[in-house]
Amino acid sequence: MTFLTDADVVRIRRRSHAVIIVGQALAGVGMGATFSAAALLAERLSGSAAWSGTATTMSTLGAAAAAVPLAALARRSGRSPALATGAGLAALGAVLGLVATAAVVFPLFLVAMGLLGVGTAVNLQSRFAATDLSEPSRRGRDLAIVVWATTLGAVIGPNLIGPGEALGLRLGLPELGGVFLFTLAAQLVAVTIYRFGLRPDPLKTAERLGVERGAGPVAARPADRGGVRTAILALALSHATMASVMAMTPVHLVDHGATLVIVGLTISLHVAGMYGLSPLWGVLSDRFGREPIIGVGQGLLLAALLMTSFGAESSGWVLTGLIFLGVGWSASTVAASGLVADSADPARRTVVQGRADLSMSLAGAIGAGSAGLVLALIGYAGLSLVATALVAVVLGALAIRTARRPGRAD
Structure with a gap:
C-alpha cells in the first residue's frame, strides 16, 4: 500500500480548492440570475403580488431539506458525489422552471424553486469541503475563499436577467423564462466539474490520511460539543438577523419614496459586504480565534441594527446599515463555520456540518418569513430593534463559553 506524502496532500488540497471555487462561482452566476427574477415570476405565474415571496421561501426550504x-x-461516498448530486438536482429545478414558466403552472414553479434551493445547500457544503484537507491553522482562510467566490455570482447573476430574457424570447420562451437557461448551463457544468474534478476526493483522502497517520494533520482537537452548539447558534441567529432585515429593506425604502436605483444600490452593497471581505475574516479567525471574530461580527450586526432602527427614515442610514449588516454576517458566518469544523468529532464532522447548514437555512426562512408580519405590526425600525435580541443571545452564548475554563470538555 502506498502512503500519502505531504506533497501528495498539498497537491490534492490545491486541486480540490480550485475545483470547488470554480464550481461555486459557476453555480452562483446562474442561481443569482434566477433568484433575482424569482419574485417577478412568482407574481406573474400566480397572478397575485401576495405570492411573490413564495419563491424565496421555497428555495430556502429546499436548501434546508437537502442539507x-x-x-x-458525503460521509458515505465523498464530497464529489454529494456536490454533483446537489448540482444535478438544481439543474433539474431549472428544467422544471422552464416548463412551469412556459406552461404557466405556478405549483410546478414552486417545486422548481425548491429544487433550485438544493444548489444553495451545495454552496453551503462547499465551504466545509474546502476544509477537509486543511491544517487547523488555515481552516478559516480556506473556508473563506470559497465563500468569497460567491461574490462573482452575486455581482454578475442579477445582471443576466436582461440577456436571459432576450435569449429566451429568441427561443420562443415566455418573458423572464430565459434566466433558467443560464442556471441550467451553469449547474450542468458544475456537475461535471464536481464529478470528475474532485479526484482524489478530498473527504475520502482526509479519512485515509487519518488512518495512515493516526490523528493526521487534518484532525483538529477532541470533539468540543460546546463549541459545536455555540457555532450553530451563531450561524443560525446571524443568518436570521440578516435575512429578516434585508428582506424587508426594499419594501421599506420604496414605501418611503426611494427610487429603484437606490434600492438596487443598497442591496448590491449589502451583498458585496456579505462576501467581499470574507477572506479577511478567515485570516483573522485563524490568527485570533473563532470566538473573538464571531464577537466582532455580532458587534457589526448590532451597529447595523441600530442604524436601520434609529435612521429608518434616512435612505443614507439604511444603506450604511445594510452594508454593516452584510459585513457582520460575513464575519460571524466565516468564523462560526470554522468553529464547527474545529469542534466536531472528525468521524462525524460531515453530519455536524449538515446540521449546521440545516439550522442556518431554517433560521433564515423563519426570519424572512416572519419579518413581514413584524414590519406590518411595528414598522421597519421596530423590526430592527426586535432583531437585536438575536444578537444578544449569541453574545450571551459567547460570554458563557469564554467564562468556561480553557480546554474544559462539555
Missing part, C-alpha cells in the same frame, strides 16, 4: 441528506451522502 442533511447531502452531508450524509
